[in-house]
Ligand code: SF4
């Protein structure tokens with residue numbers, strides 16, 4: 572409001588967009604567990620996910636087989652997307668991010684459905700998250716990791732301070748006994 576409007580001469584000059592611009596949705600597919608939450612919560616139903624199950628043999632004898640979802644398809648139809656950001660907010664595994672990239676216009680609306688490879692490639696345009704406020708509460712994951720590291724370090728220190736097996740233990744010097752006060756001579760008449 573306090574600055575004059577300036578017409579950007581795009582595409583001759585690239586606009587300087589704020590880092591949190593909602594340009595496009597990028598997928599970090601390594602984090603995606605195919606939980607389907609984003610597709611279910613999307614108000615436009617424009618996220619398409621296909622997957623299949625794979626079973627892994629038990630890791631220990633007598634254990635159970637483990638099954639996991641493997642992603643086959645992840646696509647977003649940007650001709651329907653209204654850039655509300657709900658999918659990014661609800662993803663429990665940090666697999667979706669906003670990227671300020673905006674140069675993906677197409678002449679055919681059908682080509683605005685972008686598949687996982689394109690969504691994955693946009694991850695490289697996602698800006699670094701801003702640094703934490705120095706006065707902010709420590710993130711739970713870091714606090715838990717730090718507590719575990721502190722416990723391990725304390726256990727190692729305690730083990731190092733234990734005397735080696737077979738070595739005599741020198742007794743701690745004891746406190747000197749406090750001698751009891753001698754009772755005073757009773758005062759007699761004539762003592763001044
Ligand atoms: S931004 Fe909103 S409309 Fe677009 S894919 Fe995500 S949830 Fe759906």
Ligand code: SF4
Nearest residue numbers: 603604606607609662
């Ligand atoms: S919510 Fe996240 S983890 Fe779940 S399917 Fe969507 S992108 Fe993958």
